[in-house]
Amino acid sequence: MKLELETIPVWDGVQHNSECFICELMTEAQKDAINFYLGNSVMNPETRVRVNEHGFCPKHWRMLTAANKPQGVALMSDTYLETSRKKGEAAINGLLSAKSPKQAKKAVGAFHAVMDSREKGCLVCSSMEERLQRYLYTTCYLWGEDPAFREALSQGKGFCLHHFSLLLETAQKALSSSLYPEFVRELSKIEVASLDRIAKDVHWMTQKYKSENADKPWHGCEDAHKRTVDKMTGRSRVIDPVH
Template sequence: MKEMLYSIPVNDAFQVECECPICAMRKVLEDNAVRYTMGPSYMEEDTRAMTDAMGFCQKHIKDVYNMENRLGMALVLKTNFDKVIRDVKSMSVKPVKPKSLFKKETQKIPILEYVENLNNTCFVCNRIELVFNRYIDTVIFLWKTDENFKKKFDGCKGFCTTHYAIMIKEASDKLKGDDLMIFIDTLNNLYIASMERVRDDLEWFINKNDYKYANEPWKNAKDAIPRALTKANSIL
């Protein structure tokens, strides 16, 4: 079954010591997509056609740049610029006289639609999403069919808010009856318990910055802020 093709990376992610195994899965996909972009693939015409058409979001253009393949970066950017220049030149924006003096009519301006679309597409994001959704499907599939994975799921440190919501949505589409009720109940308990745990660590971190607690142990609070960022903003 196709779900099994993704069981290894999903199982691996649930063995990572972190506040959200789904974030861990996505991070691997992101790193692989960035490396792919600046690997030999950038010389392939079909890949360049996609990078030319999609461009990159603000985050991922920085990640691609940090791969330090300056020649590859220049080539990718140059052909992207070529396409954008050609496309913009082919679109002329001319003022249109209104049909009525009293009614202002709205008009779609092709160049604005083009730029808005360009600003909302990213080659790296696209590569991530193509596989990420299958990973989520595999999590649910393994939870239902693999007892060992179910134990890993039940024993994880919970999920970030974004992926908690994604899991609820996808489970609602793919599970039914008792399976759905048990999965959602487990998911809720994991999320709430982990949020409370990190909240308490943040509280202790705050206390440790008060001189009254200077001689008290740090407990698990030293890295409370980066773990809280994972929970709240999916930053791993």
């Protein structure tokens, strides 16, 4: 699979020196996708057809409704609901007409199948997934092709565990077989050092709440609990997988 490279945002990201620059890039990808469906695209018939067919996951429906642009969300939800009712009409009629346990069970199963299909394929998640694949591939590609990028990455703070795992997997496709083992070793060294630093910070945070340490300095660990959670789970990631 050939992917379009995203060298500029990835280079910008690695220079931010964040706990996981992939998370930072994905936060922007999510904003871009939400803004797209809150903008003029909602008046585009092609976009409306896609929304009617796929819709959004619960998280991204909530983000859309929280953006204080009710007209666009009303237009999308109006036709999405209409399409959903049409797709589920037969199943709903089955629920209404069920007169025996067997009929009820069958009707509930049919309705569940319709709902399951409607809750897959969030357009925002799909857009984020496409961007994520390009960012992961570009990171691996630049590591293999650009010594300056490799050095910058080695001086960074690593990645969240979620994106660290995805990078190791992506490198199998993005790098030659001769470079792949070195990438795994070097990225793992960076990640272990990062995890050691985070572990030290959050442990000191727990000690700071003891009375005997109340007057001791924080050493920059005031937000260690947040950084630890971000490191473990990923601050911005695709929630609803692309189906």
